[in-house]
Amino acid sequence: GQMAASAEQYGALLSEHEKAKDEVVRLETVLREAEGAAKADAELEGQLEKAKAEVAELRTEAHAAQEERSKLQADLTKVQARGTEEHGAAEARLRALVRRVHGPNDRVAVGLLALDRKARRFFLQAQAWDLPAREFEVLWELMTPPGRVVSKRVLSDKLSETDGALGDNALEAFISRLRKKLAGSGACIRTLRGLGYVLEEEPA
Numbered sequence: 001g002q003m004a005a006s007a008e009q010y011g012a013l014l015s016e017h018e019k020a021k022d023e024v025v026r027l028e029t030v031l032r033e034a035e036g037a038a039k040a041d042a043e044l045e046g047q048l049e050k051a052k053a054e055v056a057e058l059r060t061e062a063h064a065a066q067e068e069r070s071k072l073q074a075d076l077t078k079v080q081a082r083g084t085e086e087h088g089a090a091e092a093r094l095r096a097l098v099r100r101v102h103g104p105n106d107r108v109a110v111g112l113l114a115l116d117r118k119a120r121r122f123f124l125q126a127q128a129w130d131l132p133a134r135e136f137e138v139l140w141e142l143m144t145p146p147g148r149v150v151s152k153r154v155l156s157d158k159l160s161e162t163d164g165a166l167g168d169n170a171l172e173a174f175i176s177r178l179r180k181k182l183a184g185s186g187a188c189i190r191t192l193r194g195l196g197y198v199l200e201e202e203p204a
Contacts, residue, residue: 111186151196
């Protein structure tokens with residue numbers, strides 16, 4: 001009976017030992033999984049830090065690009081301002097040259113259209129020709145002297161002095177009205193695309 005009891009205890013111990021081995025295997029598996037998860041977390045942490053560094057670098061580059069853009073914009077503004085000043089100076093020199101060549105009080109004519117600067121009067125077919133103030137200013141500019149290309153900006157600025165800012169469409173309307181009034185006079189206003197307008201003799 002004692003021997004049978006010992007065998008039973010041995011069997012029970014063997015069973016416990018097998019269970020303990022299974023538990024060890026399970027715990028080792030859990031530990032490996034935990035280590036793998038910890039390693040994955042560490043990799044994610046590393047990737048996150050790398051991404052943060054890249055974002056910081058991109059922000060720095062974007063800031064530098066913005067500063068460069070602002071600098072270029074400032075340079076462009078300076079160039080445009082200088083160009084406007086130079087254009088104005090060239091326009092003033094041309095006017096002075098015109099005054100020297102023609103004199104301030106001379107009379108110029110294109111076809112049957114004439115301008116007496118001293119009297120500030122236009123004549124059409126030798127008859128005094130009265131024009132509305134702004135059409136007068138446009139035609140005066142185009143006749144000082146005839147054949148000179150006058151830019152839209154110059155005409156707009158000239159007209160804006162008397163009645164606020166003038167858009168391209170309004171200027172086109174003035175030019176169109178003048179063209180109709182000049183029909184048959186031997187003088188015509190030609191559009192030079194991208195340059196402006198010029199008053200010249202109508203082709204035969």
